[in-house]
Amino acid sequence: MGIISWIILGLIAGALAKWLMPGNDGGGWIATMALGIGGAFVGGWLGGFLGFGGADGINIGSIITATIGAFVLLFIYNRFLRG
Template structure:
């Protein structure tokens, strides 16, 4: 998957994760993109671990996988780092 695809997937996944878990997280579009890209890695790892597959392009399955990973990261950030 190309660099531009990761950015697009990161924006979509990060925005969906923040939409599902709203709150005062701080950061703007850059933080959302980083959250989404990291979420794609986490979602790909979790999806691969459970046999669902990873984030391999900008498609519905990858968006769901990356959003799940971004949601997990956002939850962990809100739970442990922000206190």
């Protein structure tokens, strides 16, 4: 996947994760994109570890995988790092 694909996937996954997670998280587009790209890595790793496959393009499966990963990152941030 190219850098543009990662950015698009990151924006979609980060926005979906912030929309699904209740509460005020703050951050703008850059934070959302970073959250989504990090979520794609985390989701891809977890998906590969569990045998579901990773984030390998802009398709529904990759968006779901990246969104779950971004949701996990957002949950960890809200529970442990924000205090």
